[in-house]
Amino acid sequence: MFECGSCVRAFPSGWRARDQHCNATGHDLPAFECDTCDLYFPNERLRLNHMRYNGHFQDNASSCSSIAGEYECNQCSWSFHTEDDRNKHYIEDHLYCEDCDRNFISLNNIRMHLNSRAHRANSIKCPFCTASYTTATGMTHHLERGACPNAPNLNRDQIYQFVRSKDPNGLISKNTIAWHDERNTTYVASGKSWNGSSYECYFCHREFGKLPSLNQHLASDVHREALYHCFQPSCRLEFKTLAACINHLESESCGAVRFETVQRRIGDIVNSNRMIRF
Helix, strand or coil: CEECCCCCCEECCCHHHHHHHHHHHCCCCCCCECCCCCCECCCHHHHHHHHHHHCCCCCCCCCCCCCCCCEECCCCCCEECCHHHHHHHHHHHHCEECCCCEECCCHHHHHHHHCCCCCCCCCEECCCCCCEECCHHHHHHHHHCCCCCCCCCCCHHHHHHHHHHCCCCCCCECCCCHHHHHCCCCCCCCHHHECCCCEECCCCCCEECCHHHHHHHHHCCCCCCCCEECCCCCCCCEECCHHHHHHHHHHCCCCCCCHHHHHHHHHHHHCCCCCCCC
């Protein structure tokens, strides 16, 4: 049965009804859905394996077929009818970047490489200043640490309040009581933290050679409450900053959402009154 990739609603009448629903709501199709049947998978490699084993490539698809294509893989004997399909094959099956002539040890690693500055322009712009970034993570980190010259008072807590106001059902934000207590709390170490050989953190017992280094540690988010979580039911990892949550989603490590979808939706998350959705 075909399902919506965002709200997981099922459509017994078929893919046309599902696609119409996604077009009307702005929801996404399942990230790694078979081109022919209603099955979908946690990653592209499994999807392609399923399609090859079951012969589920569409009749007009340009992917690998029994008819030789003009674009040959230099890693194996397969050939393809378009350069784009060959590039996808390089990435998913060989973990190989053709432009850089470089192999990677995992699908996640090559995706991070392809989404890095080496392959992407600075297309994500700060909504308040002229700064631009390669990914949504970079722009979010810029805002959370108060680095925007036109919004210097923005920080982790203010962004959480804003995100929470647009995420009443807790898609990515946690409704945590502890945050209300910690946002007005500042930890500062004194000479009393010296244990005879170093300055020791009271919370995690990590040791530092200098008192300012310990205070820098205490001023960070290390001992703060987790404010966000992944919305993938099988994942639910928690994060202390929005940037860390966005970075996790961009990685596609749990298949919650596609990298490009995160880039499209980041503006709605940090600078609009729309409810948060993916």
